[in-house]
Amino acid sequence: MATILKQDLALCEYRTFPDGESYSQVVTEPEGEVAIIQSTITDRDIIYILQLLDICRDKRVSLVIPYFGYARQDKIFKSGEPMTARAIAYAINPFLSAGSKVYTVNIHASSVLSHFSCPAQNLDATALLAERVQTLGLNNPVIISPDKGAVAMGKIAASCLGAECDYLEKTRLSGTEVSMAPKEINVIGRDVVIFDDMIATGGTMATAISILKKQGARKVYLAAVHPVLTGNAILKLYRSGVEAVLSTDTIDRGVGTISVAPLIADALKGLSGI
Ligand code: R5P
Numbered sequence: 001m002a003t004i005l006k007q008d009l010a011l012c013e014y015r016t017f018p019d020g021e022s023y024s025q026v027v028t029e030p031e032g033e034v035a036i037i038q039s040t041i042t043d044r045d046i047i048y049i050l051q052l053l054d055i056c057r058d059k060r061v062s063l064v065i066p067y068f069g070y071a072r073q074d075k076i077f078k079s080g081e082p083m084t085a086r087a088i089a090y091a092i093n094p095f096l097s098a099g100s101k102v103y104t105v106n107i108h109a110s111s112v113l114s115h116f117s118c119p120a121q122n123l124d125a126t127a128l129l130a131e132r133v134q135t136l137g138l139n140n141p142v143i144i145s146p147d148k149g150a151v152a153m154g155k156i157a158a159s160c161l162g163a164e165c166d167y168l169e170k171t172r173l174s175g176t177e178v179s180m181a182p183k184e185i186n187v188i189g190r191d192v193v194i195f196d197d198m199i200a201t202g203g204t205m206a207t208a209i210s211i212l213k214k215q216g217a218r219k220v221y222l223a224a225v226h227p228v229l230t231g232n233a234i235l236k237l238y239r240s241g242v243e244a245v246l247s248t249d250t251i252d253r254g255v256g257t258i259s260v261a262p263l264i265a266d267a268l269k270g271l272s273g274i
Pocket of ligand 1: 146149150196197198199200201202203204205
């Protein structure tokens with residue numbers, strides 16, 4: 001991003017104290033406005049954000065959180081639970097001075113943005129994933145969303161690719177049995193690309209792959225913005241028969257080869273921003 005924006009890239013150092021506490025230092029002190037870019041994959045990453053914000057407390061900050069962890073805790077689902085995504089925003093808010101902005105990429109629930117005290121925008125990397133799918137040279141592919149929640153993303157991907165789209169619908173067969181199938185489109189003999197915001201344990205995608213393969217899909221590809229990939233997720237996906245996993249670099253993983261830097265750089269330049 002620094003290269004795209006022709007700006008300095010400040011060198012930061014990160015260490016862990018013997019008792020486990022985190023230490024951050026900006027070695028080359030930035031001048032003027034700063035952009036802090038940090039995904040929150042682990043709890044420690046949240047501390048890094050707070051430390052960097054504290055270092056830059058006198059500056060106007062654009063805070064970019066490409067993968068916003070805890071965004072699935074956007075509601076109080078059971079009494080006695082916290083709304084963790086809101087708690088994180090509230091911890092960050094005191095550092096956001098006038099003119100500060102927050103950016104996320106395909107945050108799981110955009111309602112989380114309303115908890116920030118400054119303008120906050122969610123950027124959409126679906127078109128970047130679709131561009132990569134285009135290079136696969138698939139013939140007449142079908143875009144599938146693994147659930148209703150991912151339908152909006154599936155529709156955007158389908159319109160970028162000029163493809164048909166559908167979603168997997170659950171039908172309850174009995175108290176214990178559920179079947180899943182594309183709502184309308186027959187996938188027999190067709191290449192399928194499943195689009196979702198993230199792959200965490202891989203359970204959702206592995207189920208979707210198996211179902212689509214059983215229903216006669218030729219090849220099944222996955223396109224997900226955030227490759228969280230906990231535990232043996234990638235093994236589960238390949239065991240289910242996935243052809244390839246396409247993902248962005250919001251999280252630093254091997255499959256994350258599609259850079260979101262141009263998307264964020266455009267927003268920071270004010271081309272698509274708030
Ligand atoms: C859920 O609503 C999300 O969009 C993803 O489908 C989900 O978080 C993926 O989780 P997992 O990989 O653990 O099934």
